[in-house]
Amino acid sequence: MRKTLFVLTALLVLAPRAYAGAAKPLSVVTTTEDLAAIAREVGGDRVAAVSLAKGYQDPHFVDAKPSYLVHLQHADLFVEVGRELEVGWAPGLVNGARNSKILPGAPGHVDASAQVAVIEVPSQVSRSQGDVHPFGNPHYNLDPANGVPMARAIRDGLIRVSPGDAALFNARCTDFEKRLTARLAGWKQQAQALGLPGMKVVTYHRSWSYFAKAYGLVVVDFVEPRPGIPPSPNHVQDLVNEMKTGGVRILIMEPFFDPRIPQKISRDTGVPLAVLPTSVGAEDSIKTYFDLFDRMFAELGAALKGGKA
C-alpha cells in the first residue's frame, strides 16, 4: 500500500512535467519566415514556430492585423529582425498582445540582430534621405553567414524561456551552424563561377547590401532614388543611361515590388533582370534557410545565362 502511494505521489509530481514537456512545444512567433525556419532548426520538435509576415511580403509594410494578436497572446518567444525593420507594425502588436513574456526587455523577446555585424549605420539620420534605418541596414538575413548569429540569438532566447532544454538547443544550434558553414564554401564557389566578384549591379531597394558584400557584387545604383521613394521617370532615364555606359551586368529586384519599371529598364538596356527571393517562403519550394540561397543562386545563374531557373 505504502509503495503504491509512493508511486502515485511520484507520478503526480513528475507526470505533469513530463506530460507538459512532451505534449506542448514552445510557441515561437517570428516576424519573418527566415526567423521561423531558423527557430525550427534550433528548436526541433520542442518548438512550434509561426511567422507573422509571409516570405513574399515586404517586411517593412505589414498590416498590424488584430488576428496576429491571437498568435502573440500565447507566445513563449517573440523573435524580430530588429534594426527598425518592423517598426511600423511589430511594436504595436507586441504591446497589444497582453503577454508579459514577450514585451521588450522580457526574456521571451529576441532581437535577432543582436549579434550581427550590422552595416550601413548612418552617421546622421534625416528623412530628406528617404526612409533610412537609423540603426543600420536590417536586411542582414541575405548573407548566409549571418544565419549563425541569428541562430545563436534564437538559441539564447529559447534557453532563457526553457532552461531545461538548454542541452538540446545548444546541440541543435551547433549542428545548424556546422551544416550552414559547410554550405558557405559551395555558395561562394557558385558566386565565383557566375562571375559575381566585382560584377556591377543595380538593385531595386537597398535589400542586397549584405549579399553584395558577401559575394563581391558592386551595387552601383538603385531603382528607388532613396529608400522607400518610388522611382520618377527622370531617375529611371538617368539609370538607363548609367547602366548602358557603366557596364552594369544585372538588375536585381525583390519579388514584392511592381516589376513593370524594372522590366522596362531591362528591355531598354539589355541588362537581365533577376527577381530574387528575399526570404524563406517567398516561393512555396523555399522551406529552409538553405533553400533560400540555393534558389537565389539558381535564379541568378538563369538570369545571367538568359534563361529561366
Added chain:
Amino acid sequence: MRFPVFLLSCALACAAPGIRSATAQTAAPADSSVAPVAAPRGNASISNPATSVIGWFQAAAGNDRRTQENAFDLREAELALQSAVDPYAKADFILSFSSAGVDVEEGYLTWLSLPLSGQAKIGKFRGDFGKFNRTHAGETPFADRPLSTLAFGGEEGLSTTGLSLSAIVPTKFYWDATLNVGTAPAQGENQVFAADNGQDLLWIGRTSAFVDLSEASNLNLGVSYANARADSSLRVEGEHAQLAGADVTFRWKNPRRSIYRSLTVQSEYTREQGSASGAPTRDGWFGYALYQFARRWKVGARYDSTDRTTDTGRETGVLALLQFQPSEFSTMSLQARRIHDTLTDTDGDAVFLKWTFNIGPHGAHPY
C-alpha cells in the same frame, strides 16, 4: 487506477501555463529592440521618449465651411510623446496646439499585460465608442468629421478622463471587450451628454471581433454603448442619454503587392435615446470607401445621413476625395463636400485642401 492519475496530470499540466503567465517578468533593459550599436545617435537620446509632431494644414472655400472659418488654417500641431514607463507599462501623451489653445488631447498610462489577457489604461483618452471616434481628426482621411459623429460626439469626438479595462476573449479568432468609465463631458463639449458636476460619470462599453476572410481581406465588426447624464437640452427625454452603435470595416490588400493597391470600406451607425420611457430616438450613419489605385494615390467617397440633436432636422452629405502621398510621412488631399439640410431644403458646398505631415520617429502605420 492509472486513469485518474492521468486525468490529474492533465489538469495540472493545463493549469501550468496560467500560473506561468501570471509570474512577473524580470526587470531588464526597457527596450531590447534598440540594441546597442556602435554609431552616433544624433539627437535621439536613449532616455527621451519618442517625440513626433503631426502638422495639419488645411485650406477651405465654399458657402458651408462649418468646421473651418478661415481660408487657410493650421488646424492643429499635434505633439506626441510616447515611451515605456517601466517593464510593465507605457505612457502616451498627445498634446494638441491650435488657435483654440493647448489641449491635452490624450494622456494615459497603459498596463500592457494583466491577468485574463487584460489591459488597463488610466488618464485622458478618446472613448472606445465605435471605431472612428478613436482616430485623431488629423489622421482620418477627411477634412472634417462625419456628420453623425459631430451630431452625437461633438467636434472633438467623445473622450473622457478615467479608467479603461479591456480583455481579449479566448477564442480562435480575435475578439475583444472594453469598458471605459470616466468623468462625463462638461457642458458644451458634446451634443448629447453634459455633466451636472464633476461626479457624473460616462460609461462606455464596446466589443469587437476581427476575422480574416482570406489572406488579402478581413472584416472587423463592433458594437458599442455609452451612457451619461443627458445634455440640458435633452433632459426632457430622460435624466440620462444613451448612445448605441454598430460598426463594420472591410479591408482588402494583396500582401504580395502590399504597397500598391488597397481598399477600405467602413460604416458606422449610431442611435441616441433618452432614459425616460417612450423617449424619441435619433440616429445617423456614415459609410465610406477608400481605394488605393497606385503606390501614392487614393480615391475615396463618403456618404452621411444623420438626425440633429438640436432640432428636428436631418442632414445628408456626400464627400469625395483624391489623396496623394509623396512619402509615408506626408499626405495631401483635395476634397469636395455637399451637405443637404432637410429642414430648410438647402445645400451647402465646400472644397478643402488637407495636408498632414509628420516629423519624428517612425510612427506606427495606422490600422
